[in-house]
Amino acid sequence: MLQLLFVRDLAWVPSIDGVVWTLEIEAKFYVLMLLLAGPLRAGRIWPLILTAFALLCLTVGAVSLPGWLKSGEPIYQFLYGMTLSAQMMCFMFIGTAFNFYYRGLISLRLTIISAILFFLALAAQWPIGTIQLLYVSGLTSYAIAAIVFALAFIWRGKAQQPWPGLNWLANISYPLYVIHAVAGWALMRMALDAGWGLGPVLTLGFSFGFLAAVALHYWVERPTQALGKRLAARLGASSARPIAMNR
Numbered sequence: 001m002l003q004l005l006f007v008r009d010l011a012w013v014p015s016i017d018g019v020v021w022t023l024e025i026e027a028k029f030y031v032l033m034l035l036l037a038g039p040l041r042a043g044r045i046w047p048l049i050l051t052a053f054a055l056l057c058l059t060v061g062a063v064s065l066p067g068w069l070k071s072g073e074p075i076y077q078f079l080y081g082m083t084l085s086a087q088m089m090c091f092m093f094i095g096t097a098f099n100f101y102y103r104g105l106i107s108l109r110l111t112i113i114s115a116i117l118f119f120l121a122l123a124a125q126w127p128i129g130t131i132q133l134l135y136v137s138g139l140t141s142y143a144i145a146a147i148v149f150a151l152a153f154i155w156r157g158k159a160q161q162p163w164p165g166l167n168w169l170a171n172i173s174y175p176l177y178v179i180h181a182v183a184g185w186a187l188m189r190m191a192l193d194a195g196w197g198l199g200p201v202l203t204l205g206f207s208f209g210f211l212a213a214v215a216l217h218y219w220v221e222r223p224t225q226a227l228g229k230r231l232a233a234r235l236g237a238s239s240a241r242p243i244a245m246n247r
Contacts, residue, residue: 003015006020006023006024006026006027008024009021009024009081017182018182019177019181021084024085025084028089032051032089040096045100045106045110045114048114049114049118052089052090052093052118052121053121055086055087055089055090055125056086056090056121056124056125058082058083059082059083059087059128060125062079062083063128063129065079081130083129084129084130086125087121087122087126087129090122091118091119091142094114094118094119094149097115098111115146115150119142122142126138126139171217172210172213172214172216173213175212175213175214175216175221176210176213179216180209180212180213183212184208184209188202188204
């Protein structure tokens with residue numbers, strides 16, 4: 001149940017695969033965005049900056065707890081378990097700042113300043129958090145990723161229509177990321193135990209990963225996305241009626 005609810009990290013329960021940790025952060029980010037729904041809709045960046053500072057304080061506070069609280073106490077488990085999500089959510093705020101600019105809600109100057117502040121909040125937490133051993137390589141990779149994203153955003157209007165095959169790969173990329181690991185590894189291990197050679201095992205792994213990703217994309221991802229958009233449109237319409245009536 002902890003795995004399904006994406007909170008197993010807060011209870012220090014070992015993960016059942018190698019990719020779910022990113023989904024755990026994503027789920028917490030969505031909850032945080034729900035709490036910040038008002039500023040998000042209005043395009044107010046300062047509440048996000050204050051939230052990033054609060055997340056930084058959470059990480060600093062968690063690693064600064066007195067020794068008697070670091071012996072398996074639930075409060076320490078929860079706080080220290082939150083530190084990885086805290087630092088990564090600061091990085092995710094960079095995309096939120098660009099979203100505000102894309103919607104015409106903040107200036108380019110404020111977007112750049114906010115993005116730098118969010119990255120600094122990430123950088124300040126990394127050397128004291130749960131993945132501090134990856135400080136140099138990880139922070140370098142994230143800096144490069146942020147720069148590539150910013151450049152792609154700036155030049156988005158100049159991009160030509162990509163090759164259709166690249167679009168298809170992009171469409172199935174998320175389900176491929178989700179499904180390839182545990183199920184693919186288990187299938188390849190069973191094939192190895194059955195005496196298959198390296199070539200057939202790799203072929204099996206790739207074939208399973210892509211076929212499963214296609215199935216997830218067309219039978220799960222697209223229908224649930226469509227359902228979510230219908231629900232969002234319905235909720236948006238219902239919330240807009242009282243505003244129109246008040247006006």
